[in-house]
Amino acid sequence: MPTFDLQGTRCQRPEGDADCGTEKPLVKPHIITAQGSRAATPPGLKRDVGRFARLTSLLASDERLVQERAEGIRVGLYRLYGELGSGNSATVRLAVHQLTTERVAVKVLDRAKLDHKKCEMLTEEVASMERLHHPNIIRLYEVVESPRHIHLMMEYAPAGDLERRVSREGPLTEADARSVFSQLLAAVQHMHSKKLVHRDIKAENVFFASRSRVKLGDLGFSRRVSGIGEHLTQFCGSPSYSAPELLSAASYRGDRADLWALGVLLFFSVTGRLPFDGASLAELRRHILAVRYRWPAGVGSEPCRELVAALLQRDPAARPSAAEAGRCRWLNGHPPPAAGRSLSLRAAPVTAQEREARARLRQLGVSETTLESHRRRGCHSPVTGLYRMVLHRVCREEEESGGSGKQLWLRGGDRCKQCTIL
Incomplete structure (x- = not known):
């Protein structure tokens, strides 16, 4: 049966497998508990067997659970629920791990829509998430494949994204914006230290795990570079967050483009609107190239405006690095969260x-x-x-x-x- 190899770039269009459907989330999701299920203990399985082995056996032998797996309601050890969002080749659904009851966000990719380029991007996305261990970056738990779909099981941030919060509640207070920005800056600094660039930083990709804890997600355009100063040529990301060099030059530095996007994001957080707009893409491009934006009267302290101005500089080399931005006057006394230690299943537990x-x-x-x-x-x-x-x-x-x-x-x-x- 054709498969998708995440270690390479091979992607073939399989046939068969039922679709996942569009089931709505349930108030009380069905969980296979540790002590029992509607199904009897499968023949040959001891009653005192571990919960993991018991669940695995039930999923393979219970007729109802097997049918739900065929219908796409269950994938691996997860039960899928309603849709959280969608894109050109993927949807994001809510799921519940049946052993831990942990809610996860599942990026569901349709193999039929994955051409060679998208397969390469998916491989890069998974590889990037595997290299990152930071409290402000969405964590990848597991990749589960079926004949027609690939599922990325990721950390779920239940409080929505930054774009939705600002649209519904208005701009953040400067204190809240400082907290959010400090966390995002720490996440980006961690990525750059691992020779990774995000290339799609925007409010829609900043997720709230709680009222005050944010997570940077959607690494679909991320890229590993040989050195942080490496120049890239692929245009990607949202036009409103694009740095001038992406619109005018043959190549660009991914880390400097990330810092520009952070400047756009900070302006949006404290004003409730994007710094650059236009009736057409051509007009938007002119405004970005001219670095033409205006602060609303009475919004933003002087240190905050200084940081935005430093990040939104036409010359990429003049922009501060993530580490330099963290030492600015506006963030003084607000140290960013520390990165987590890379974990290994083989090493003896340390913490x-x-x-x-x-x-x-x-x-x-x-x-x-x-x-x-x-x-x-x-x-x-x-x-x-x-x-x-x-x-x-x-x-x-x-x-x-x-x-x-x-x-x-x-x-x-x-x-x-x-x-x-x-």
């Missing part, structure tokens, strides 16, 4: 969070040996996806409890237990 995550996996029947055996599969392994999800939950619990280490309890049946909430 308390990793030790806790692995302890919870053992309670599910996933041993250290199993983790090691799935290491080579990377994001294509359901065990790797489970580990990343559990570790992310542990870190989130610690953050929400103020670092006290207090465990948060989940509602619902036997899942309301400390350290066994999965």
Whole structure:
């Protein structure tokens, strides 16, 4: 059967497989619990087997669950719900992991719409997300493939995106804008330190995990460069956020284009409108090339305006780097969040969070040996996806409890237990 190889660029158009449909989210999603299911224990499976093995067996043997998988309602260990957004070749849906009850955002790509170029971009997107470990960048948990679709299982940010928030509630206060911008700057600085450029920074790609925590997402146009000063030639991203050199030069530096887009984003956050507009693309292009924008009267402090002016400079070389922008007067006293440590399934756990995550996996029947055996599969392994999800939950619990280490309890049946909430 033809497959899509995320390590290369091969993409063929398969046949068969049912479509996912457009099912609406349910208020109470159906979860296969740890202690039981409507189905009896499959023949040959011990009743005291781990929850992971029991769920895997049920998904393969229970007629109803097999049918739901054929209908595209279930994919791997996830159950899919309603649509969160859509694009030319992909939709984003809400899903629930059936073992952890964790909600995830699923980017669903139709293989039939993936030409060679889009396959290369998908490979680059997955590779970029695999290299990044930062509290302000959307995390990739797992990649699940079916005959007709490819599913990227990603961290879900439930509070919407920046564009929607500003459109509904108006501009951010300068204090809120400073908090948001500081987090985004930290995310971009982390990307650039890994020799990655985003190339599609815009309000629609800034997601709120909570009222004050933001995540930079959608790395579909991201690119790894040989050096941060490497020049690129592909035009991509939203025209309103495009740097002048993308519109006038044969090549551009991706990191400097990212900093320009951050300047546009900051202006939008504090004013509620984009700095450059026009009745046509040609007029928009003229305004960007002339760096022609105007602040509304009484909006934006002098330090804030200074930072925007520094980022929106016609000459790319004159723009500050992400690290330099972080030392500006407006952000003084507001240090950005630190990057996370790259994690390995093979290395012995170093942090308390990793030790806790692995302890919870053992309670599910996933041993250290199993983790090691799935290491080579990377994001294509359901065990790797489970580990990343559990570790992310542990870190989130610690953050929400103020670092006290207090465990948060989940509602619902036997899942309301400390350290066994999965």
